[in-house]
Amino acid sequence: MRFGQQVVPLPDVVPVLSAGKHRNPRKGACFMEMASFLAGERWSDHPSCTHPLLATMARLVNDSLTDLDRPRIVGLIPDVVGLTGDDLELDVAIAVHAAAAALPVAPVARQNVMAVGLLTCRALASSLPGPHDDLLRLCDEAFAQAPEAHAWARRYSRDTRVSERVFRRQTAPHVVAYAVEGIAVACVDDAVDRLVALLATTIRDTRARIERLSEAAAAEAPEVPTAAPADAPRRRLSRSAPTR
Structure with missing residues (x-):
């Protein structure tokens, strides 16, 4: 699992989120393309910094929202950076x-x-x-x-x-x-609210699960004995001394 990846802060001026895939930031950006930028990865809507299925959801929600509603998910972009695992x-x-x-x-x-x-x-x-x-x-x-x-x-x-x-x-x-x-x-009046809530809730749940799985894996890992320093004095047994 990879978790806690360093995130580049959101710049003062960021591309307006839009639907679809963009060749470069000058053409615009979708949710996951901005995530790739914040993670310091190559510009892509399939960055390795986010769980593939969560990234799929983010792309679909991004494309399902209008230009007017899409700013509501901008604040969630940093939350998906480093949020991945193989469980x-x-x-x-x-x-x-x-x-x-x-x-x-x-x-x-x-x-x-x-x-x-x-x-x-x-x-x-x-x-x-x-x-x-x-x-x-x-x-x-x-x-x-x-x-x-x-x-x-x-x-x-x-x-x-x-x-x-x-x-x-x-x-x-x-x-x-x-x-x-x-x-x-x-046919509901709050479809946009439901889409935004779905993405936000799933991100929070995924983060909690990754943290729990990481803690469990760390607890189950065998302790590695600490090696003695190279310059530590070694005890020598005298050949005439009895041993047990």
């Missing part, structure tokens, strides 16, 4: 947050797909080491608000088990994409 829990948690936020408000045509995705996430969360009651609760609360979609998903999803590789590469990115799009086109 499967992070992918599952990000996908759960996205699907749980979208399922209750997404159009009916999209709810069934979201429910299937959330069922898969819930099954995987149940299999992760350690208790993850918070993720299971998010899933169950979302299902309770969309009971028909939940019933449909349970009826037509014969098997929600997927491999870690498939989940990371296909399932989770698709869940996040459907979720952000579902919120963006939902």
Whole structure:
């Protein structure tokens, strides 16, 4: 895991966030391109400083907002710098947050797909080491608000088990994409608020999980014995002295 990466402070004048990919700062910047700049990386909307799935969510939210609303997420850019890790829990948690936020408000045509995705996430969360009651609760609360979609998903999803590789590469990115799009086109008055809240909440949750996983890894690491200084005097046993 990489955490606590040094962040370049936001400059006094920064490019206005806009949708899409930009060749250089003169052409504009999206959320993740500004993150790459703050991290001191090569200009890119796929920088290594941020967890890939979280970066996917950030790009999608950025592109789903209007020019008028996009400044609301500018302050979150420094928070994603250095926020990355390879534990499967992070992918599952990000996908759960996205699907749980979208399922209750997404159009009916999209709810069934979201429910299937959330069922898969819930099954995987149940299999992760350690208790993850918070993720299971998010899933169950979302299902309770969309009971028909939940019933449909349970009826037509014969098997929600997927491999870690498939989940990371296909399932989770698709869940996040459907979720952000579902919120963006939902027939609600606060779709923008929901998108901004989703990104902010997921960033905070990801940070907390990375900190906890890092602390757990440090606690489980074996202690390395400290080597004696090179110039430390060595005790020598006399050949005539008895030994035990």
